[in-house]
Amino acid sequence: MEVQQIDQLYGNYVPVLIATIFGFVLVLSALIGSRLLAPFSEEREKGTTYECGMLPIRRASTNVGVRFYLYAILFLIFDVETVFIFPWALSFVDIGVQAYWAMVVFIGILAAGLGYAWKKGALQWR
């Protein structure tokens, strides 16, 4: 029984591996085809950054707006929460009422956190 289950699990994820390889090969072969067919010039102007006529000063990736990080932190919290909800969602009916109320409390605490972030203006794009 156990051997069969492991066999099935393995059988299920073999296509995932093959699809990963195929996805890679698909893009790679198209790009190689493009490299063979397309013209290629060593012209210096073509290697410059796309901007409004002049060359940019400093690298573009030096500074990024801080609000992006705020959303990323909030996302991290709620993403972990959804990971917790996944196993709960499939089994709470069998466990019974206390599992449901435990999740209500859990989501309630997170909702309070969301409300606090909202009130503090972390959700407001400025």
Place this chain on the structure above:
Amino acid sequence: MNYDLFGLELNVWVDALIRVLLIVGFMTVSVMGLIYIERKILARFQRRLGPTRTGPMGLLQSLADALKLIGKEDLRPKSADPWTFEFAPYVVFIPVFLGFVIVPFLFGWQVRVIELGLLYFVATSSVNIVGWVMAGWGSDNRYAMIGGMRAAAQGISYELPLVLALLAVAMIASSLNLQEIVSAQGRVPFVVWQPLAFFIFFVAALAEMNRPPFDIPIGESEVVGGPFVEYSGFRWSVFFLAEYAALFILSAIGAAVFLGGWAWPLGEELGRGWQLILMSAKTGMLIFLVFWVRASVPRLRIDQLMGYSWKVLLPLALAQVLVNGAVLVYDWPKQVLLVTGVMGLLALFWVTERAVRQPRTRPAMTIAQSEAAS
């Protein structure tokens, strides 16, 4: 362990190889078809004809475009980060392509029935956000950088409502297996019991695909194409291959999860022909809806976009999960789901309508300016 494919008994590896090859062919054809259909439909919405010259009724337009793109020069800016820049298209495309493994085309027609199908889908599909950030970061261009950051912010914000909406349905079906979810719908599809979850799923899916009106990361009038500014030739078109493949996958999964897939309304004991007609009609309807929204809704501003996800969709999705839990635990009648779902939907429409009628005062700096300044 052997697998049965068209009546042949095959080894795991051979079977998987053939199925994935079939998917590759199907994906290429369907992406080309979708691009052609989108151009035709958008043209109709704008009282134009769309492509007409290449082949009968312009049918070969996508093929001609693909050939043209392969023949175009593949440029890379001198200052770009070579590895990040060159690998971004792979990281965008492969996760989307992995989604095809669980798409339930017809009964018994999919690559594999994975027990944790929905979890697998949300886990793999969200990886492509990394690819968008890589494209933005690697290009060493300010437009690309802002576009990539916007793509990340939008992608992670709408990930949550999308997952919670799918989870609400999985609770009722008490399974993450897509085949079981389709079978669990019986005579009434889940869109009836979960109208709010369906709406949240649809909106969040639009945002995840960066389709208009949520195409802020690639907004031409603000960041001139966002992460793809520096891309050209076929490397550029890989992003669009991924976008249209994602469009098909999300529509097919939406059709299976919310609209009853191949089974509803004719029941499960159907021939392949009927299943094919039902499934393609439902998937096609969702795809048409996506094109329709693109043709009629203007692009959002980024503050509206983030606010809509965090202040409207996320609380409603959490409430939907809790309501479903209560109904299932206390064995309340299913009609409660319908009533609460419709009430939630009305509340959502009311909030949206109010926000549209009384827009916030415009910020002193435009959004793009403040992003560049910080």
